[in-house]
Amino acid sequence: MKTDILEQPKSVNKGMLFMLIAVLLLPFTDAIAKYLSTSLSPTQISWIRFLLQALFIFILSFFVKQKIQKFRVSYIFLGLFVSLTMILLFWGLRYLPLANNIALFFIEPMVLTILSVLFLKEKIFYNHIIAVVIGLIGTLIIIRPNFSLYGMASFLPIASAVCYALYLMSIRMASSVGNSISLQFWVGVVSTIFLSILILIGESFSIEVLSFHIIDFSFWWILLILGVLTTIIQLLISSAFFHAKASVLASFQYLEIISATILGWLIFKDIPDKLTILGAIIVIFAGIYLVRHERKANRP
Template sequence: MQNTINNQNQENLKGIFFMVLAVLILPFSDAIAKWLSSSYTIIQIAWLRFFIQAIILLILSFILKYKISAFEKKYIFVSFFISASIVFLFWGLKYLPLANNIALFFIEPLVLTLLSVIILKEKLQKNHIVAVIIGLIGTLIIIRPNWSAYGMASFFPIVSAIFYALYLISLRQVSTKSNNKSLQFFIGILSTSILSIIIIICEFLDIDSFGFNQIKLNDWWLILLLGIITTIVQLLVSKAFFYSKASSLASFQYLEIISASILGWLIFNHLPDSLTITGAGIVIFSGLYLIRHERRSIKK
């Protein structure tokens, strides 16, 4: 019995490791998407992101000689949720500073924690609630919501967060140790198909803001980098949700604000003020608090 508990705790720490790595890398793709949004439509950037993901994983299947598993209908729901989330996230990035957009997105761990209890029937521990609340407080200090400054654009990352929580919940239900790359391949294919339909409809209706602009030659390396980073991140997230419960991973997503703030400063000259730094410190503390709790669980 004790060995079983220790193995479960060890696997939980593996999930936490993969999740922390994913959220620290993810803002790099957000920064690229924000940069590209000045020249291309949001739908187009999202389409390219998923298309490249599918191509990369198809190429890897030949290089690494692994077989892509059979398609399952439940992948459609996973793909719809992540497609909607990415579109609304990139839409928010077009209008909001990088750190602000991601901070508003951080309603997602709260939604995820609640859904993990309602849908997955996971038991919510006190340390999970404490970590999520602490992280949210830090995030609110960073964002200091100002609806008059950003208007309706502030709702985009919030809607994205709800869809992303649904994506992670459904990912938890369909992920296995062997189908990680195959799952993300089909997500790339299905999401590309979903967004293609939207692009065709918008082109037919002559809606320029959701159409497809001609891509400049010197932007292809950024687009390719966007696809590579997001593919790596989604593979890491899939691994994390195979090893760990959704409620255990929720608060670690707050760590994304750290690299987002740094990139916002370096690339877009959005300098973090003292309150942003204070909030970031609180966010880091929430993650360290939960890591400490999980490590202590292993020793018991």
């Protein structure tokens, strides 16, 4: 009798290891984006990120001998939502410390729950309501000191979280998104085209956040690292979801706050204030509570 790969303990452990490495690496890409944001626009950084992703994935497909499948209409929506996610996230990093930015982004699981109820007509239970309310309270606590220090920029990572929740919801709604190599390649292509249009608009109307600045030669190696890291992280996450269920991996994203806080302190000398830490703990608790409930609800 053939055993499902997701039921094998060793495979699940491998998936958790891949996810752990991915979420600990993610803040490094955010740190690079924050460093670059002093010279390049958020849209430009996002454009380079997706261009390199598409290029690296295309090359990688030959090495792993996995054919890129044909283009699907669903990739358009996925590309648009994830492009906006990156622009808003990188825009927020221009003003907010790493840990603060990521702490506010952690509202995404709660947003996804609300969107799933509204648009996918999924059933909502009291556990969902409790988690969402607690998460919103935590978010408001984080916003309070950040808004007084950074103003409207505090809402950029929240807007980014909404776009990412829309991205995930679009994946749920699509009947098929193909294999991970195809998905990441076409999303990279669509995002590059979409961001190219935004940059043309930004240049035409002198919109700074959408503009394209001349890239200093010394930045290219940093951009190359950003592209390589992004590709590795996406492949790690894809591999993690192959070996383990989403309900097992979802809470791992909150470990991102650890490396984000350390990097923010080491590179930018940023230390989250007490209210931000308290709010982040509350949001993380709400997210883990929601994940645990989903895991129990989906248990056979």
